[in-house]
Amino acid sequence: MNDKLTVQEAASVEETLERMLTRLSGIVPEFEIAAKAELAFKVNQLKRECNAVILGHNYMEPALYHSIPDHVGDSLGLSRISAETNADVIVFCGVSFMAETAKVLNPDKTVLCPVEKAGCSLADGITADDVLQLKEDYPNAPVITYVNTSAEVKAVSDYCCTSGNAKGVVKHLLDAGHEHILFLPDEFLARNTADELGIAYVHGADGERPSPGEPTVIGWRAHCEVHELFTVEDVQSVRTQFPDAVILAHPECSPEVIALADVSGSTAAMVNYVRDVDASHYLLLTECSMGDNLAAEFPERDILRLCSLQCQYMNLITLEDTLHSLQKLQFKIELPAEIIARARVPIDRMLAIA
Numbered sequence: 001m002n003d004k005l006t007v008q009e010a011a012s013v014e015e016t017l018e019r020m021l022t023r024l025s026g027i028v029p030e031f032e033i034a035a036k037a038e039l040a041f042k043v044n045q046l047k048r049e050c051n052a053v054i055l056g057h058n059y060m061e062p063a064l065y066h067s068i069p070d071h072v073g074d075s076l077g078l079s080r081i082s083a084e085t086n087a088d089v090i091v092f093c094g095v096s097f098m099a100e101t102a103k104v105l106n107p108d109k110t111v112l113c114p115v116e117k118a119g120c121s122l123a124d125g126i127t128a129d130d131v132l133q134l135k136e137d138y139p140n141a142p143v144i145t146y147v148n149t150s151a152e153v154k155a156v157s158d159y160c161c162t163s164g165n166a167k168g169v170v171k172h173l174l175d176a177g178h179e180h181i182l183f184l185p186d187e188f189l190a191r192n193t194a195d196e197l198g199i200a201y202v203h204g205a206d207g208e209r210p211s212p213g214e215p216t217v218i219g220w221r222a223h224c225e226v227h228e229l230f231t232v233e234d235v236q237s238v239r240t241q242f243p244d245a246v247i248l249a250h251p252e253c254s255p256e257v258i259a260l261a262d263v264s265g266s267t268a269a270m271v272n273y274v275r276d277v278d279a280s281h282y283l284l285l286t287e288c289s290m291g292d293n294l295a296a297e298f299p300e301r302d303i304l305r306l307c308s309l310q311c312q313y314m315n316l317i318t319l320e321d322t323l324h325s326l327q328k329l330q331f332k333i334e335l336p337a338e339i340i341a342r343a344r345v346p347i348d349r350m351l352a353i354a
């Protein structure tokens with residue numbers, strides 16, 4: 001149970017509205033909260049009737065994020081929760097690859113994504129055939145794929161990782177004696193992870209070869225279409241205007257941006273930092289809804305809201321879609337049994353490491 005969020009326990013539409021106003025006033029216009037309270041109340045009622053659990057990624061829009069999920073979090077946290085839930089139905093308010101991961105972990109449960117295809121530029125940036133080709137090109141390198149990939153890609157991988165444990169998974173393989181590791185498909189996460197570990201990076205997308213005896217991450221060419229847009233100039237401009245601000249950047253940002261940030265981490269790491277570390281201002285270099293969600297959750301913190309970058313896929317998911325999802329049991333994630341069985345292996349290995 002997400003104990004930060006009490007809206008879902010409200011006994012009526014009026015009480016739902018009151019609790020949403022308390023949480024969201026100043027963040028979301030009041031007329032918008034009023035329009036969404038009834039939807040939130042209906043979702044919460046139906047959720048209980050269906051013995052469903054709602055998982056909400058940290059990028060969900062504020063009214064949804066603060067009203068219906070039983071659990072909110074990053075990809076790693078939500079994967080862990082989906083592996084342990086007793087609910088009959090899992091509704092994943094996040095993009096398709098996240099709901100697919102929940103299905104792989106719960107093949108016998110109904111797993112729903114409120115929109116039919118909520119993509120991701122990283123998941124769309126590599127195919128299973130690309131991975132098989134890279135395995136041929138680098139036959140001794142184990143394959144780690146970012147959780148932001150399709151189930152088919154995971155099915156041809158050795159390990160999975162998220163932004164929350166990428167360093168730990170690479171280190172696990174280095175400690176096991178591997179010197180060259182394919183890390184797919186996010187070039188920036190691969191470079192940033194190699195930098196954090198102080199090891200080399202080569203660009204597998206260009207056929208570059210690692211040096212024998214030198215621990216090396218071999219990367220691919222995909223980028224997050226949101227995080228790649230943050231620039232060094234953005235960071236410098238914030239530093240000039242707000243010299244005391246702590247800048248937190250998601251590791252899908254470029255290495256140049258990460259080098260100028262104060263903290264780099266998954267969306268859950270950002271939540272924890274803002275909760276636990278006192279600073280005069282915080283700036284999050286990630287999808288904009290996060291700034292709004294944290295400003296609502298931690299009203300005592302000054303979170304700069306200079307961001308204008310939204311993920312077009314995460315933003316597809318609305319309270320209305322989630323209600324329809326529960327009413328019609330749509331859109332069911334269906335995957336071939338053989339893909340589920342093979343994709344489960346790298347996911348289970350990841351969960352066992354962290």
Ligand code: 13P
Pocket residue numbers: 058073074075076148162163164224250252265266267268
């Ligand atoms: P997190 O796992 O850090 O939540 O990131 C997911 C994502 O899609 C970031 O763009």
Ligand code: SF4
Pocket residue numbers: 095119120121122123148224225226227252287311312313314
């Ligand atoms: Fe994919 Fe980027 Fe959107 Fe995250 S923010 S879901 S990585 S496109």
